[in-house]
Amino acid sequence: MRADRLLSILMILQAKGKISVRQLAEELEVSSRTIHRDIDALGVSGVPVYFERGKNGGVTLLEGYRTNLTGLTADELKALFILGIPASLDELGISKSLKTALNKISASLPDDRRQDETTIRQRIYIDWTGWESEKGADAILRDLFVAVWESRKIYLRYLVSFSPRVKKEFDRIIKPYGLVAKAGEWYLVCEDDIHIHVYELSSILEARSTGEEFTRNDDFNLGAFWTNWCEHQKGFHSSITVTVLLSPLLHRYLSYNFDRDLIQRIISRDKPEGKGRVKANLLFDTFEEARTYLLGMGNSIEVLEPESLRLSIMDYAEQIIKLYRNHG
Template structure:
């Protein structure tokens, strides 16, 4: 633990220049006295650093000195691939490793590229989840990620949308996918390869049984095919509608005048009912008759409710 802290202290000085003992203590989450001892240990090991007294003082490295101790650990290497998503790294238990990896990566860059990296960090931020709704609670995410990494089988108690709503299943976790702020587990099981929402895992037991991936399995290729299949099953019908210019704009349909007729793919009557209600008076559903009847009944109910 102390060796890692000494490396971090050295990289902080290399990256930022002069830092006071208090600043180093705050960064390392240790006492100032511990910083004094660590600085003495680095000096005894031959690291050319020195301290300056006074209001503008602090510790710094001799000008021109750069450590070559920038090799990444296994956890840091994993975290580096998630550098654009610090929240994601934290969810997987790699937040501290990511912070150290960034220090090491920055220390390894020439001054010009280091300044460029700083500008990127200052000006760009990726926040993947949507605006509405709280983030899904995924208490079992770290355990699932560990099983994926170690290639160990899991026993899941899982909640699904169709009956029976709760199932127990032995699975072999092949990979994790983060889609629109939600984690999905791709795993092999008795019915082949399936996708499970991690936030719907109710209970998890690591079985300790090792497994091997099926020959030729590719997580990106599987996920691409899974999405294509999902979208092919998503829109199973169509609705014929009339749209105002505003309605056409909101649905991405080229307007043709005061009213535009368009055939819109729909997932189901229930889903279409809710989606078209959001358009209010900017849409009139002509077909299918069942959808038109349901919308008319909802409109009558709303009119009666607000009449008083």
């Protein structure tokens, strides 16, 4: 809208003092002719803006003219300018709006406060970006953002990792409730008419709008849900030490380096006991990884501790036995 652009020009001029028409046009993504018309409109409205001719000329305001922004304390301004532009907003395609807002605030500050802003930016810098991003992830994220904003159902195709080597592809129609950025990673919070699910953006292969609108649950609170979900996940996202008994055969294989993955997980190992079994401590990144790996080892490894993992493996084993007996 033109009113927004005129205000942006005014704020930029107050922040930078003098700027060329070409730079203004690039900043606001319009033509130089449009900038000339906007400058004329500001002049007609009473803003003392004018052109300086020559090599170092440009658009500038009459010295001493400025609009005022009140209500922000020194500490509030300090916190505001330390934040900068989070990469998560850039990935959603809305960082330009925040940049414009910060420019407006900066332009409205008195001279001493603007010097504080410069000092802050030279002493603290926050890099919100990750080291690398998945190819196509930005396009998927923006499609999800549109679907979340417009409350439209999504066809989702995604990967589930059962172990570092075993992954399986699934798909479903979901209702996208919200997007959450945590520690540089994006997560989709959604519902499939039965349960609310959370998917990491990195696991999503395709997200396509079905065009069908859905009605959001008025009782759903994204912030409250995320807090509770994170609390529940803490036990699954911290490293876990597992005390096990290795079978005599497996222990013998280890002496020949037959299973390097298992060898790397061993923190400590006792001497063989009476039946030849060996007590050992293994390290895993998560509870789920430990369960998946140890289930795959069959009767070669018995879990002793933690009890929660031992009971979980017993439950999975019983479910498998029941499945095969019912279809035997």
